[in-house]
């Protein structure tokens with residue numbers, strides 16, 4: 001066992017854009033047999049754009065986008081970025097603002113109590129979606145778009161849809177992880193239809209969708225309870241706890257500080273192919289020092 005081999009491994013890692021927290025991490029790369037992948041920003045680009053604005057009868061589309069955009073302007077979430085960008089530069093300053101992780105945003109804009117968030121949360125907010133808008137949302141989701149509901153003063157006022165694409169390197173990255181003996185699992189807070197579509201595009205069979213941030217940790221624990229050794233790749237604040245819980249946490253270097261701090265390895269370039277490179281390199285470094 002020579003510390004030299006370890007240095008070579010980590011030096012090579014730096015060249016490949018992989019930062020390793022410490023030598024003890026290498027051991028976890030050997031056992032890993034499952035890799036949980038966050039969707040938005042990890043498998044997909046995370047650069048979403050607004051695709052649809054559907055206003056309820058009597059609601060002005062521009063007003064819908066303006067009130068939603070004013071709140072989303074204060075959020076870092078990829079869905080929020082897309083909506084705020086499309087809403088334009090001149091937006092009212094919210095009188096109050098609350099971030100609801102994995103769900104949306106809420107606050108007061110121009111005297112209206114506004115919420116923007118996932119359809120699955122409507123019941124929690126004592127809101128209902130009428131049949132026409134509900135059908136529209138389902139149609140958009142079947143097309144692979146992420147929909148969010150906009151409501152103010154106690155009624156749903158419309159739906160916004162956003163979409164992003166898979167990173168061009170994701171299919172090859174996932175094939176490489178399979179070759180290394182890891183079964184990929186796609187984990188997301190997004191809706192099932194979008195998740196299935198992304199999974200099919202990149203070659204993942206197992207999908208766990210509509211998971212709240214706290215639920216992501218539970219999913220990792222359940223996989224571990226099945227006797228699996230779980231690697232996880234993520235980028236968001238919402239992934240931090242699950243990354244910390246996993247046997248091997250890998251953070252996208254392009255992601256949030258919270259995800260990076262919770263992880264064992266950082267993929268500096270935000271290229272998912274570095275995940276397989278990191279595991280392969282760590283395993284071969286382990287062989288060298290034995």
Ligand code: ADP
Pocket residue numbers: 038039040072075077079080100101102103104105116117118119146147148187188189190191211212213236238
């Ligand atoms: P992922 O696991 O794909 O990174 P998240 O857990 O961060 O997704 O978010 C799950 C879902 O919650 C999003 O797909 C979106 O529908 C909704 N959501 C989260 N944050 C916001 C926000 N700021 N505005 C609107 N919707 C949001």
Ligand code: MG
Pocket residue numbers: 038039040041042234235236
């Ligand atoms: Mg993400």
